[in-house]
Amino acid sequence: MNPEVAAAMATGALRTSHADIAIAITGFCGPREGREEVGLVYIGAADADAVRVMDFHFGDIGRRNVLDQAVAAALQIMIDAAS
Template identity: 45%
Template sequence: MTVASENAMFAASLLEKAEKLIEHSRARGLMLVTAESCTGGLVAGLLTSIPGSSDVFERGFVTYSNRAKEDDLGVDAAILAAAGAVSAETARAMAEGALAHAQAQIALSVTGIAGPGGGSAAKPVGLVYFGCGSRGAVRVEERRFGDIGRTEVRLASVAVALDLLYAAVESFA
């Protein structure tokens, strides 16, 4: 029986990606950490649904509020005040903070607006920023999924997160 058939919580395609990421990280001897806001821990939940993930998943931070981003990850309040929680600057600071507060080599952060409310002309529903990389080498990516529904934005973000983590593991020097 495969992990996908045992685990109805996540789609088979996400489980397969997660399994490959876990295997690839294990082969490279790397530990992962996540810092999640709009996904509310779904990336960590997916990774830990894979048997043996403790070999490579060090911890996950769910920092939904600005206070949690400051307290748990050390995100500077000035960044949050100037750029907002949903910004490239915050995504970078979250990933850097996760690396600073964990025993991992690769971090992934995600912050965005899943909806249905909370969007604006400048920051619409479906806007998500990802920070991913290693110490001194965190890249930030922006995705605009559109107003496709809260669950769909969150799950699309999880899929992007897995791809970013895989690429970061692949390129780790």
């Protein structure tokens, strides 16, 4: 779980699809194990021009809530990219 993984996943998804943009999500939803920051999520977005990775710190709000927030953020990134 790191920004490089999110970038590689998004790049790979774009390369193997016929899409104009690809999104990838990686992160740690919990429960806490070791030093991982619960709620830290990286979202990679790739298109023909660039690959961007954003980090989100949702906090220890529960696995389901972290997943929901990550999906909502990814969808917003796609909407913004399409606009």
